[in-house]
Amino acid sequence: MVHRLGKLAVESLFPRFCVSCGREGGLWCGGCSSVFAPSMLPQRCPFCAKKGSNRTCIECRPEVYLDGISAYVPYGNPVVRRAFSVWKYYGDRAIEKVIHGWMSAASVRMIPPIAPFYVCHVPLHEGKLRLRGFDQAAVIADWAGTFYGLPVEELLVRVRPTQSQARVARNKRGVGEFDGVFEVMSGVKVPEHVLLCDDVFTSGTTMDAAARALKEAGAKQVWGWVVARG
Numbered sequence: 001m002v003h004r005l006g007k008l009a010v011e012s013l014f015p016r017f018c019v020s021c022g023r024e025g026g027l028w029c030g031g032c033s034s035v036f037a038p039s040m041l042p043q044r045c046p047f048c049a050k051k052g053s054n055r056t057c058i059e060c061r062p063e064v065y066l067d068g069i070s071a072y073v074p075y076g077n078p079v080v081r082r083a084f085s086v087w088k089y090y091g092d093r094a095i096e097k098v099i100h101g102w103m104s105a106a107s108v109r110m111i112p113p114i115a116p117f118y119v120c121h122v123p124l125h126e127g128k129l130r131l132r133g134f135d136q137a138a139v140i141a142d143w144a145g146t147f148y149g150l151p152v153e154e155l156l157v158r159v160r161p162t163q164s165q166a167r168v169a170r171n172k173r174g175v176g177e178f179d180g181v182f183e184v185m186s187g188v189k190v191p192e193h194v195l196l197c198d199d200v201f202t203s204g205t206t207m208d209a210a211a212r213a214l215k216e217a218g219a220k221q222v223w224g225w226v227v228a229r230g
């Protein structure tokens with residue numbers, strides 16, 4: 001009872017609004033949850049417009065490290081964008097239950113290729129992690145591990161902070177800007193097959209830099225697994 005009253009008090013001080021219709025009372029209302037059906041992503045090379053498969057195409061392959069990607073929705077989906085801003089910028093972790101529900105339902109059509117994968121996440125820089133208090137990519141990696149019954153490992157460190165990919169226009173990014181952003185944690189043995197998790201995949205620069213660090217340390221296959229793809 002006390003707990004419930006406490007919860008009510010908190011909610012009246014900080015009212016929550018449905019990330020879809022804006023109705024006050026919670027982050028995801030019953031009406032919206034029953035009709036939510038985001039458009040599916042076409043199967044496409046993660047790095048170019050080539051359609052047909054989520055595997056990196058033969059033309060892109062010599063220039064990148066990531067082998068392919070599974071994604072749930074287009075990053076343009078306004079509901080998902082609002083959910084991300086509630087989660088990452090307002091730090092309201094109550095939204096995790098909502099996003100987890102989406103990913104749980106979507107996981108059957110986001111199955112990575114068959115391989116003995118280890119799940120790991122694209123880590124935030126230490127400074128940002130301290131500021132935010134949690135790493136959303138690590139949360140997503142835990143979900144993926146549970147959905148597919150795969151082991152979850154921390155393999156990478158972000159040794160340099162970088163600007164948010166979603167906020168920097170592609171043409172403003174310098175060549176080689178992401179070189180050496182990630183390193184494999186010391187003392188860690190990198191598995192051959194890694195399922196690399198993050199919240200958003202836009203240009204792919206960040207995830208590919210992480211894939212590169214893993215491959216240079218012995219990974220043979222790195223497959224991305226994200227909520228939204230630009």
Ligand SMILES: [Zn+2]
Pocket residue numbers: 018019020021022023028029030031032033
């Ligand atoms: Zn709603």
Ligand SMILES: [Zn+2]
Pocket residue numbers: 045046047048049050056057058059060061
């Ligand atoms: Zn391609």
